[in-house]
Amino acid sequence: MAATSDRYFRRVGAVRPSHLMFTSGVGALVDLPNFAVLVRGLDDWDTGPMAGYVPLTEPRLLKAVQGTLGDTVKQLRPAPWMPGIDSNPAGPASKVGVPVMPFPSWMRCTVCDQLAPLDSQIFGFENDKARKPHDAHFFHADCPRKRSGRKPLAVPARFVLACNDGHLDDFPYVNFVHKGTGCPKASHPTLKMDDRGGNLGANVALMCVSCGEKRNIRDALGRRGEENLPRCRGRHPHLGTFEEGCERDPKVLVIGASNQWFPETLSALYVPPTDAGELADKVVQYWDQGVGSMPGREYLRYSRENVPAFREFTKWSDEEIWAAIEQRRKILEEGRPEEKRRTDLRTAEWEIFTSPKEPEPSDDFALRRDPDGVPAELKEIFSDVVQVERLREVRALIGFTRLDAPDPDEPDLVKRAPLAKDRPTWVPASEVRGEGIFLRVPERLLQEWEERVEESDALDKHREAYKRFRENRQSDRLPAPTDPMRGWPGARYIALHTLSHLLIRTIALECGYSSASLSELIYSGTEDDPNRSGILIYTAVPDAEGTLGGLVSLAEPDALVRLTRRALADARRCSSDPLCADRLPEAPEDFLHGAACHVCLFVSETTCERGNRFLDRRFVVPIDDPSLALFPAVP
Ligand SMILES: [Zn+2]
Ligand SMILES: [Zn+2]
Numbered sequence: 001m002a003a004t005s006d007r008y009f010r011r012v013g014a015v016r017p018s019h020l021m022f023t024s025g026v027g028a029l030v031d032l033p034n035f036a037v038l039v040r041g042l043d044d045w046d047t048g049p050m051a052g053y054v055p056l057t058e059p060r061l062l063k064a065v066q067g068t069l070g071d072t073v074k075q076l077r078p079a080p081w082m083p084g085i086d087s088n089p090a091g092p093a094s095k096v097g098v099p100v101m102p103f104p105s106w107m108r109c110t111v112c113d114q115l116a117p118l119d120s121q122i123f124g125f126e127n128d129k130a131r132k133p134h135d136a137h138f139f140h141a142d143c144p145r146k147r148s149g150r151k152p153l154a155v156p157a158r159f160v161l162a163c164n165d166g167h168l169d170d171f172p173y174v175n176f177v178h179k180g181t182g183c184p185k186a187s188h189p190t191l192k193m194d195d196r197g198g199n200l201g202a203n204v205a206l207m208c209v210s211c212g213e214k215r216n217i218r219d220a221l222g223r224r225g226e227e228n229l230p231r232c233r234g235r236h237p238h239l240g241t242f243e244e245g246c247e248r249d250p251k252v253l254v255i256g257a258s259n260q261w262f263p264e265t266l267s268a269l270y271v272p273p274t275d276a277g278e279l280a281d282k283v284v285q286y287w288d289q290g291v292g293s294m295p296g297r298e299y300l301r302y303s304r305e306n307v308p309a310f311r312e313f314t315k316w317s318d319e320e321i322w323a324a325i326e327q328r329r330k331i332l333e334e335g336r337p338e339e340k341r342r343t344d345l346r347t348a349e350w351e352i353f354t355s356p357k358e359p360e361p362s363d364d365f366a367l368r369r370d371p372d373g374v375p376a377e378l379k380e381i382f383s384d385v386v387q388v389e390r391l392r393e394v395r396a397l398i399g400f401t402r403l404d405a406p407d408p409d410e411p412d413l414v415k416r417a418p419l420a421k422d423r424p425t426w427v428p429a430s431e432v433r434g435e436g437i438f439l440r441v442p443e444r445l446l447q448e449w450e451e452r453v454e455e456s457d458a459l460d461k462h463r464e465a466y467k468r469f470r471e472n473r474q475s476d477r478l479p480a481p482t483d484p485m486r487g488w489p490g491a492r493y494i495a496l497h498t499l500s501h502l503l504i505r506t507i508a509l510e511c512g513y514s515s516a517s518l519s520e521l522i523y524s525g526t527e528d529d530p531n532r533s534g535i536l537i538y539t540a541v542p543d544a545e546g547t548l549g550g551l552v553s554l555a556e557p558d559a560l561v562r563l564t565r566r567a568l569a570d571a572r573r574c575s576s577d578p579l580c581a582d583r584l585p586e587a588p589e590d591f592l593h594g595a596a597c598h599v600c601l602f603v604s605e606t607t608c609e610r611g612n613r614f615l616d617r618r619f620v621v622p623i624d625d626p627s628l629a630l631f632p633a634v635p
């Protein structure tokens, strides 16, 4: 990373480009060894020729990003980074980085306890060792308690304010010590902070040397904070702006708190276009040139001969074209095209994984099926098994939240903070390559199961808990009451998702993958396409452990039979049973899982696409009532 202000420094640290997005992207506080910095908004990133990146191409993802942030976004750009920093620390690579600023801007001298903002000029800055950017630090030059030649180290005062709308501000020390007013003795009073450590700062005393006023930071925490802290100023320090009219109560955070920043991202797998996908795109493209006004299928023959736009459709049959037109009409009628675009990243992936013919292999995507098909032992579990020998995933950062993580089930629930002052023309993105296994569950089996569980008490409890969950989460967040079941993923999703976790955990146990290096994508039925029933388990993390081919080989018949048997057998019991097996959310509880816990089903945050929600072993294998299980018999 590099600072934009030459007054302080050039390079102050090295962070892997992939980390820049998911652990410390735009707006995040990064704890360096001697002080903390905030990653600045996109307006301050160097986009010149020296920035050292080539935009990533992933048209499907770009479209989804545009669906959320607007059509101004034209590029997905990897974080600026250049190789060569190790061999030549002062060379061109040292000038390439992500712009940061020191934040919080209040520092404390570790020797005399004086507390002052950086712009008071009380603290000096040293960053003279090009090979050791981590040695950069602030010091108190005129420290009254300075001994010998050493310059006393100044460190960040570790408190900041944040609110649920994503604002972040310095702690208002002067105002707080003087209980909401200024100092009666001085316009720029001298403050001291006695920080005895401890997690929540319960023992941090603040004192005004100028007038003698004292106050403990305790008065700013929890309930007392609501009374004693001023209103949120709507500050976005990463942009240098203040938003007017924030109604939230600010909360005190300590630097390094994990809830100071949550990335909001969108990701897509590269997939070659399928015929069906190409047709849908053409329908959109030529919609206003005669395609959208087609009154009925019987007019297609005439149009093919007389309407120029229809020359583009020669490779599809009348049935296929008409179906694509009706599909598009339905999307337009439902009137939420933006939301569709957002969620529609999965359609093209599902189409290619289930297409009977594998596409031409490329560096970015290659599929393979065993010539003998699904192993006989597993015919009642899977209807298709695909080895994904190569895949490429691109992930884009579209914003971030503070205090609460963004909710995949309710994108409007937690307010997204912007990456740039105006509508961005690009967003940071990263790409990873990997491999995976795609599994499809027989549609007939799922439909029979859906009929069995539809009216069940267990499923009803899940649905009721979902309503309560949304009510509770929404109460003071969203203005208008919406459909209480909006976003409910359906019983099918719970079954497929649970199966996915069972397999992931078994793969991790048997094959030595860390489960955090695995990811899942669940292709479950949607309104437009109710018959989806697939699971993709893949590795696509930077510097993935193990050799390529390890995961794909698990889709070989012998390995897959062993793996599936073990996963389903293990699913029948949990060492927390009977507590875990009996679990179902009862009013007023609003958790979103049944028989599931850390011992048997949960996986790491980075692995699960739904935050370990919508999981229940009883819907996959017989636990209490065998009729609830998708697989009544384990192979
Ligand atoms: Zn000092
Ligand atoms: Zn004072």
Ligand SMILES: [Zn+2]
Pocket: 163, 164, 165, 166, 167, 232, 233, 234, 235, 246, 247, 248
């Ligand atoms: Zn605010």
Ligand SMILES: [Zn+2]
Pocket: 574, 575, 576, 577, 580, 581, 595, 596, 597, 598, 599, 600, 601
């Ligand atoms: Zn359990």
Ligand SMILES: [Zn+2]
Pocket: 497, 501, 520, 607, 608, 609, 610, 611, 612
């Ligand atoms: Zn999951």
